[in-house]
Structures are given as C-alpha cells and as structure tokens.
Amino acid sequence: MFALPGGGYFPDVRSESCHSRKLAEKARRENFPVASRLLPRRHRDHLMAVYGFARSVDDIGDDERPDDRLRLLDEIEADLARLYDGRPARLGPVGALAGTVQECSIPAEPFHRLIEANRRDQTVTRYETFDELLGYCELSANPVGHLVLYVFGEVSGPRLALSDRVCSALQVIEHCQDVGEDYRRGRVYLPEEDLRRAGCPISHLAAATTSPRLRKVVAQQAARAGTLLGEGEPIVAALSGFARTAVAGYVAGGHATLAALRSARYDILDRAVRPRRVGLLWAWARVLTTMTWPGAGLRRLPSA
Structure with a gap:
C-alpha cells in the first residue's frame, strides 16, 4: 500500500x-x-x-x-x-x-x-431537475463510455454521442437501485421537483419499505433511463467486432436491470434489485441479434 x-x-x-x-x-x-x-x-x-x-x-x-x-x-x-x-x-x-x-x-x-x-x-448532494442530474452524468458516467471506445479504437463524434445516452441511462438506473444507500451517504439523486410533484417527502427515502409515492418517482426515472437507453442502443450496430460484443453487453445490462426494477415493482428500499444472469444473457443476445444488420445503427446516428 x-x-x-x-x-x-x-x-x-x-x-x-x-x-x-x-x-x-x-x-x-x-x-x-x-x-x-x-x-x-x-x-x-x-x-x-x-x-x-x-x-x-x-x-x-x-x-x-x-x-x-x-x-x-x-x-x-x-x-x-x-x-x-x-x-x-x-x-x-x-x-x-x-x-x-x-x-x-x-x-x-x-x-x-x-x-x-x-x-x-x-x-452537491441534491439535484432539482432531471436535466441537472444529466449534467452530473456528463462527469460521472459519460467519460467511461468514451474510454471504452478508445480501448477498442472506435472513437467518432456520432459514436460518442450515442455512448453518452447509454452511459447516462446506466447511471440513472444505478441511482434507481441505490436510493436508500445514496440517502445514507447524504445524497439524493432523485430530482427534487419530481419528489414534490409526487408528494414524496425526503423522509420516505429513509424508510424501511418503499412507499407508493417513492415507487412512482423511481418508476419515472427508470422510464427516462429506458428512453435514453433506446436512443443510444444503435451504437451497437455502429460498432464492429469485439467492440460490438462488449458494448452490447453494457446495453443489455441496462435493459436487464430495468426489467428487474419493473419485476420488483420499484420496491428498492427493502431489497437489492439486481438483474439475474439469465436475464442479462437473454438481453445480450437480443441486443446483438436486433442491432447487427447493416445500417441498423448508422441510419440513426446523430450528426457529429
């Protein structure tokens, strides 16, 4: 040491x-x-x-x-x-x-x-809006996707833009899983305006069980993450070789975790919501299968 x-x-x-x-x-x-x-x-x-x-x-x-x-x-x-x-x-x-x-x-x-x-x-321990949270993801999550693309030699402006969507989605999904743990660390990554609109006081994050109001807020963030993940998924088809295999695994992990959250009905305080291995492998196969035909990703690539 x-x-x-x-x-x-x-x-x-x-x-x-x-x-x-x-x-x-x-x-x-x-x-x-x-x-x-x-x-x-x-x-x-x-x-x-x-x-x-x-x-x-x-x-x-x-x-x-x-x-x-x-x-x-x-x-x-x-x-x-x-x-x-x-x-x-x-x-x-x-x-x-x-x-x-x-x-x-x-x-x-x-x-x-x-x-x-x-x-x-x-x-900074709280975020007022989802856009502010995405600003944090630009620092905490999106750079990881850039590093992965550098590892595989697949860096381009359009791919980086798609990677940012995937990585921000994965970060938001992790925040949904870790609401109680984050709160115990003194941080709240659920947007405060969404908590207010749902009538969910901060004290609900410290409870032993997940209240219906908190479940509603978590479900809202998960839905947003799902949208981001879908927008970024064409990156898989825009990559080749082992880069495609690896990034498909990351996208699949997001889908599998979202499915686990839905299955748990967004009850995230009294259980550890994690995807099962079989669910991850199934999602991985689906992503690779649906996103590997020629042009599947490139037609939806944003401009550089």
Missing part, C-alpha cells in the same frame, strides 16, 4: 495482486459485464484498468473519511498528471493505466472528468 501524506492509502504499483482480486470481485457485482471472457485478453486488461481507476475514484468519494476525500482526489489527479507527463505513477489505479493510455492513445480529459464528478459529490 502507498501511504499518502496526512493519511489515506492506495495500493502502490508494486502490490497489485490483492487489489486486482478485489477489483475483479467488484466487477462481477456490476449490472453489466465489465470485461467479459468473450473478449481477447488485451481488451479485458485495458477495460479492467479503466474500471479499476473509475472504481478507485468512486471509492475515495464514498468510503474515505469526509475530511480526507478532496485531498485524496487531488493526490490521484496529481498522479494522473505524472503519468501523462511521462513520469512513473506512484498509485496503483493510475499505474495500471500506463499501458492502456499508451496503447489506446487515450487523452487525459475523461479521467479528469471522473475525478471532478467525485469532487462534486462532496459539495
């Missing part, structure tokens, strides 16, 4: 085995296949490096002591600057990116946006 000045720890670049095992376990608990074994090893390794960085930054913003979080985010950003300056990284999550950044020609900007999202989490 690498001790930071004033306290706090990251795995250093020499002690990654335990960290990698923990990271793989976290990846298995995600709604979508982070780095499926259907992909070649080089792609899996690059995706896990990107996921490891994003996961580590999120953990800083959520799990470290509040007084330490901004300082630790500054430290990881400083290490990222060292990497892009051609100097050796000191911290494991950044050091693991070195080969990926070089081989895939990834710019620093998406990584900085992920760090900024977690800085925002320390000061």
Whole structure:
C-alpha cells in the first residue's frame, strides 16, 4: 500500500495482486459485464484498468473519511498528471493505466472528468431537475463510455454521442437501485421537483419499505433511463467486432436491470434489485441479434 501524506492509502504499483482480486470481485457485482471472457485478453486488461481507476475514484468519494476525500482526489489527479507527463505513477489505479493510455492513445480529459464528478459529490448532494442530474452524468458516467471506445479504437463524434445516452441511462438506473444507500451517504439523486410533484417527502427515502409515492418517482426515472437507453442502443450496430460484443453487453445490462426494477415493482428500499444472469444473457443476445444488420445503427446516428 502507498501511504499518502496526512493519511489515506492506495495500493502502490508494486502490490497489485490483492487489489486486482478485489477489483475483479467488484466487477462481477456490476449490472453489466465489465470485461467479459468473450473478449481477447488485451481488451479485458485495458477495460479492467479503466474500471479499476473509475472504481478507485468512486471509492475515495464514498468510503474515505469526509475530511480526507478532496485531498485524496487531488493526490490521484496529481498522479494522473505524472503519468501523462511521462513520469512513473506512484498509485496503483493510475499505474495500471500506463499501458492502456499508451496503447489506446487515450487523452487525459475523461479521467479528469471522473475525478471532478467525485469532487462534486462532496459539495452537491441534491439535484432539482432531471436535466441537472444529466449534467452530473456528463462527469460521472459519460467519460467511461468514451474510454471504452478508445480501448477498442472506435472513437467518432456520432459514436460518442450515442455512448453518452447509454452511459447516462446506466447511471440513472444505478441511482434507481441505490436510493436508500445514496440517502445514507447524504445524497439524493432523485430530482427534487419530481419528489414534490409526487408528494414524496425526503423522509420516505429513509424508510424501511418503499412507499407508493417513492415507487412512482423511481418508476419515472427508470422510464427516462429506458428512453435514453433506446436512443443510444444503435451504437451497437455502429460498432464492429469485439467492440460490438462488449458494448452490447453494457446495453443489455441496462435493459436487464430495468426489467428487474419493473419485476420488483420499484420496491428498492427493502431489497437489492439486481438483474439475474439469465436475464442479462437473454438481453445480450437480443441486443446483438436486433442491432447487427447493416445500417441498423448508422441510419440513426446523430450528426457529429
């Protein structure tokens, strides 16, 4: 482990085995296949490096002591600057990116946006409108899609635009799943205007069971996420090879989780609503089947 000045720890670049095992376990608990074994090893390794960085930054913003979080985010950003300056990284999550950044020609900007999202989490705890929440997703979720496209060498303006829709949808879906956990962390990602319109006081988010009013608000966000996911789904047909396989898995994860939320009738406080593996595989097959005919995605690509 690498001790930071004033306290706090990251795995250093020499002690990654335990960290990698923990990271793989976290990846298995995600709604979508982070780095499926259907992909070649080089792609899996690059995706896990990107996921490891994003996961580590999120953990800083959520799990470290509040007084330490901004300082630790500054430290990881400083290490990222060292990497892009051609100097050796000191911290494991950044050091693991070195080969990926070089081989895939990834710019620093998406990584900085992920760090900024977690800085925002320390000061902004509620969002008035859904549009404001989407503004947060531009920092917290959309950069991940950009990084995935860089990993596969499939970056273009239209694909990035579709990726943003998919990633924002996946972020909103995760917020629907984690309403109670987020509230316990002091954050509310359900738009306040929607809570007011439904007559759902904030106190309902702390209850042991999900009230009908809260279910209504969660269902509203899930429906919005479903619309975004549908708008972004043509990206699958706009990709080729292993990129298509991977991104179809992410889209399928969104669909499978939305189905799980519907099946649970948006009861998200007294249970962990997660998609079953069979549901994910079925959705993956459907996405690949329906979005692989020539032109299926390109006809709906937005202009660059």
